[in-house]
Amino acid sequence: MTEEIWDVIIVGAGLSGLSAAHLLKKRNDKLKILVTEAKDRVGGRTVTSEIPAANGVDRWDFGGQWVGSTQPHVLELIKELGIETYRQFTDGKKVYHMGGPNAKVRIGEGRLPALSLLGLMDLAQLYWKIETLSATICVEDPSKSPNAFELDSMTVQTYLDQHAWTTEVKEQMAMCSRPLFGLEPSQMSFLYFLMYAATAGGLLPLLESNEGSGQELKLKGGTQQLSKGLAERIGWKNVQLGAAVTAIWQDAEYAKVMTATNTYLCRAVIVTCPLNLAGCPFSGDEVPFAARVCLHIPLNDWVMLFVFHFPHTSNSQRDGKCLCAMRKVQSEKIMEIGKPLAEGYHRCDSQAFWKEKGYSGEIATGSSTNCPFTVTFDASTPYGSPALVGFIAGKQANEWSSKEVGERRDAVVSRLVKYLGPEAASFIHYEEKDWAKEPYSGGCPVNVMVPGALTYYHPSLKSPCGRYYSVAQSAYRSLIVVAVIMPSLIHISPVLKKWQKVNRIHWASTETATSWCGYMTGAIQEGQRAAREVLAKLCPNALTQEDKEAAQESQTIKQKQPSKLSFLPSIKTLVLAAVAIGAAVLLAQNPDALENAKTCDKMVLQ
Template identity: 35%
Template sequence: MEKQVDVVIVGGGISGLTAAYHLHKKDPSLRVCVLEAKDRVGGRTLTVPLKSKNGTDYWDLGGQWVSTSQKDIMNLIKELGLETYPQYHSGRKFTQVESAKVKSSRTDVPPLSVFALADLSSLNSKLNKLGKEIDSNDPYRSKKAKELDSKSVHTLFKESLWTDGAFKFMEVAIRTAIGLEPSQMSALFFLSGVGSAGGVEAVFGMNESDAQGLKVKGGTQQISQIMANKVGIENVLLDHPVEDVTQDEKGIRIKCVNGVTVCCERAILAMPPTATSKISFNPPLSRERLEIERWIMKGNTTKVIITYQEAFWRSHGQSGEALTYGGPTDVAGCDVGPLSGVMDASTPSGNPALVMFVAADQAIQWSKQDAEVRKGAVLRSLTDIFGPEAENCLDYIEQDWSNEPFIDGAIAGVATGGMKYYASGLRQPQGRLHFAGTESAIDWSAYMSGGVQAGVRAATEILYHLRPDTISDQELLGTACVSSYRPKHN
């Protein structure tokens, strides 16, 4: 079977469907086809039903947080008619970072010694200063880029901190947020994220302008589902993994594993860079692209949602938050307990739940355990932190993103020494092939907002070639990898 369209988009996540939706809005006559390898749209967003206090409700097992400072995703949410609600974070918070002892605080200031708190404050100031110096369009063009890319986040912290408490606190925070150990990740990559987000506080905070500030009513997967309906569900082909992309001066020919072939004038690759190795490209992708694919590391994250009859933590004046190194465990093969971070996950319908993360090295170790052993360890860790009520749950579900077919991991990072080809390798078009995906975003890379921004940018590149009259010079100049193009008008 062979199909002829104007544009093919490989990947039906938020970034790919944003590109398709943007193309459709600009010119509905454009024939657009989305090829999605999985049996659903949404990519790294996944909304599932669970037993709840009031029957059944929906929770996000993938990306779930947005913020008022993430203009790209917030504008899209508003346009699609969806609503947000704030992340609950009022009340006592728990930490277990320096020892097995669980400590608590009534404020956002962690219960560390005054020396560790001063150390943390100094580090945050340093990180914010360095982040502001990073060129968001191409981090490697920054003044200290080579030096920062030569060291890991672990090394940066060791050089900057002198208290064990502050170091362990940041180590757990990084592990929870990114799914990588600080020793695995380039300091330049981390600082570019800090800079584009507006500071360390924005990356780890829970106010409405911070990365974990808002959630979407009904879940985030519906963002992709709504866009798929708007571009025409008949144009979104599920269970169509791509195996070959061939292009010449006339167009692109894309062959799927199931034998379907789609020919087009231009195409967008909107999938995790770690997953593109499964596709054969003719001609081959550029050396810059292949290099950055080698240096990008998938995050190891298992996300767990547990629902309850009552939000007992709120009744006790607790926020539902905990940051932990894992705590002790007696399970063979696991150095520490499974958990890294815990937060309130109650829905706007009033159905109580907690969300937690098993991340980085802990995710690898605990993935080898039987599911029931892992569940038991998670519940034990929760009872150590919140008390015995944490064990009496209504429903329990986990999602190991490293085992998700065609995605192969959660949030991605770049290993030490790998940032040289970051911008050119992830964003630069190659012939008729263009690139989206949150990893290629300028702002809020690795977040849903970054995926939206990258999708619009890739669609604008396509429009420049196929429908130039539909875009303005401002739209064109606002895209990172078309800087070499000249404006259409003087």
């Protein structure tokens, strides 16, 4: 083994690690930087795959895939790399199936879920309470929030049981939790849930797909190109793939990073792996306090699935040329993205069948409906390839992940036929990605804190860690031995007892972001924060005024004030609406009721 010396070694080639390397290089191109990645690719929890489609082969994201207009860090990178975005399709009817396999399938439109009137009232009051609480959360340090320890001692389910009136709203919130966190509400700290919402500007931006939400925009060509573009800018020669870090430790002079084939010395290390893997390179008394949080983070059950369909055309056209095109793709793998397969093969430019029927492609189901997926969205590409993306998460993943892929596929397609119509049975391809089985990812989409972990560990999750070392540690140890034998030398020990704390290990992951925690933009924010910490130690003159202001802001503990939720109806409004709707329903069922009421009024007046 050889020991190479670097200025900075970054563990992980996801968006956090590559963003850190990119900023370091931009500020000081002379820094010697190495990014080590255990996988054979860059991107972390973003991966884009080429899949057979109606128009040839197209690209889809099998990990993080949405960005929003309120996410400045990722938008800045998108602009720098010259990547185009397009809006998530949401127009049309939405399907809701809650309350068991025999419950009524509801159809809704707009932003309100298809709940009963009482359920909508319950949902509004619950949202109001959660939004008001999340507005008080200190995202820089949640333990500084009002009643932090009380909030961190309960699960989300505990809060729902205490504050939700109806079973359908509890089921609705559980359904939202599964694709968002990959876990059930009973597995998650309520303080963590509030912090997560606070970093996004509220609960609704996490759940919706409209302007300003987390599911607003998608990237043409996929999100993995963000990491590839960063790797190109820092130089692929500085990115080592297939190099899992097996050990990290530090002394007064260097930090040491070990892989299976090499040992590197460096002046600083930035660890960007998911929090539940943060303790892997450490052992014994070398485990930093922050890394011990890995023992308190559950593994997410989160499977992403895609069903790729033909565009809506006539039967003869679909069964003829398009089926030939599909066979051509599967046999020869013609791969020009968004182009006709070959001369003589038909390119289908019509819409997806669900759009033709007035559906948005959004389906939400409860865990008791015998449906594998929790939610689906339209995933049609800008190149005209129709597809639906869905998530098997939480209870549904626990039940269905042990079954064969073919059984899951048949169940998924069967449910799509039930909810969207028989056209769903005619699909080109079915594909899954089980992130719980992806090595070096620690599950997906985000690491979640159990009760008690956030207030106990969070303050140290972003702090550089190290130990106290003497200026000349080895010499000091030798002289202490001599001093034991020759006490007359003890007077020289104060000269050598110049201890200083050396913090060479820095942390960065989307889980600690103060803006859109758990999202790609949060990963970029944290990578840049860690890079500024390193620059401040290695070459402080390279920091710009903008860097200094950003560093100062990240260290400032801010207390938010509760915000007014003007977009949510008040309880008074909902009660009046309930009375009005009830009266309308009564009149519709009893047309003579109004006339009878008028007659009674006249009798009273007489």
